[in-house]
Amino acid sequence: MEPSQTQQFLLPVSVVGLVDLGRLARELELLDAVLHEATLRGDIEVKVPKTSHLMDQLIEATRVDLAQPKHREWLASTLAILKQQAPRVHMSFSADPSPQFVAKVLQWFRTEIHPYVLLTIGLQPSIGAGCMLRTTNKYFDLSLAKNMSKHTDILIQKLRGQGV
C-alpha cells in the first residue's frame, strides 16, 4: 500500500513537539539506511528492524510500510515539512505534567486549533496553578493569579460585603 497525496496525515498525540519529530526523523533515517543496505546486499526478504514505541505509534497512525522506500521517503519528507511548517505553541506549568495530561492538552489543540500543532512544555513553578501559553506572536496568561486579578472586583465585593 502506498500512501496517496490526499491521504490525511494523522499525527499521533504521542508526538508532542520538535524533539519528538527530530527523534522520529533520525530513527527513520537510520531505518532507511539499514533497509537500503539490505536492498543493496540483495537480501530477498527485507526485515524492518525493531522500532521505537513512538515510531510504532506513528506507523500505526499513518499506516505506512517502512519496508517500502517510497513510504519511508514520503514519511521523511512529511516529517521535514512538519518540522518546518507545523504551528508551535509553548506551554509552561508549575510542575512537570504527566504524559496523559500532555496528551489530553495536545489532543485539544489538534482537534480545536490545528491538526499538526507541536507543543513545547516548560516549567515555571511561580505559576502555582494554571499555565502560560505562548504562540507565535502572543502570550496568554492562564494562571490562577491572572484569573484572580480578572475577578478582583468580585473579591473586593465579597470582602466589603463581609465588613472588612
Added chain:
Amino acid sequence: MTLWQLILIVGALLSTTAAFIWNTLHTGGAKKRDAVDIEKAAEDDVEHIFNDTFREELRNRGRLHFEKIISENAMFLQQDLRLTTSQLNDYMKSEITRNLEEEFQKYEQSINDAKQLAIESIQKTNTAIDEQRALLGQEVQKQITAEKEQLISRFEQNMADIINHYVLGAIGNQIDLNDQLEFILADLEANKEAIAEDLRHGA
C-alpha cells in the same frame, strides 16, 4: 530785763553825757575855765561813775542778759526747729505715703495691665494652640484616611497576587496538574479564537 531796755539805758546815759558836754562847750569863754574845771570834774565824775568795776558790772550784766536772750532764742529756735522737724516729718510721711500709694497704684495698675496682657496673650496662645491642634488633628486624620485608602487600594491592586501567594503557600504542593486540566482546557477554550488566529496568521 531785755536787750532793748539795756540799750535804752545805755542810750539815755550816752545822750545825757553828750548833752552835758555840749552844754559845757557852749557856755562861753568866761566860763571856759570853770567849764574846764567842770569838764574835768565831770570827767572825773564820769570816770568815777563809769569806772572799770561799773563797766565790768555792766558788761557782765549785758553778757548774762545776752546769753539769756540767746538761750531763750535758742530754746525757741529749738522748739521751732522741733516743730518744724515734726511738721516736716509729717509732711514727708504724708508725701512719701502719698507718693508710695500713687506708685503702688501705678505698679498695681501696671501689674494688672501686664496681667491682663499676659492673660490675653495666654488666651490667644491657647486659641492658636487649639486651632493648630484642630488643624493638626484634621491633617493627621486626613493623612490616616489617605494612608488607609492607599493601603486598601494597594491591597486591592495586589489582592490577586496576595491571595495567589497565600493559596500557593497553603496548598500549592497539593494542587495536581490533572486536577487543573478542566480549568486549563476551559481557559484554552475561552482563548481558542485568539490562539487559532495567531497560529493561522503567525509568521
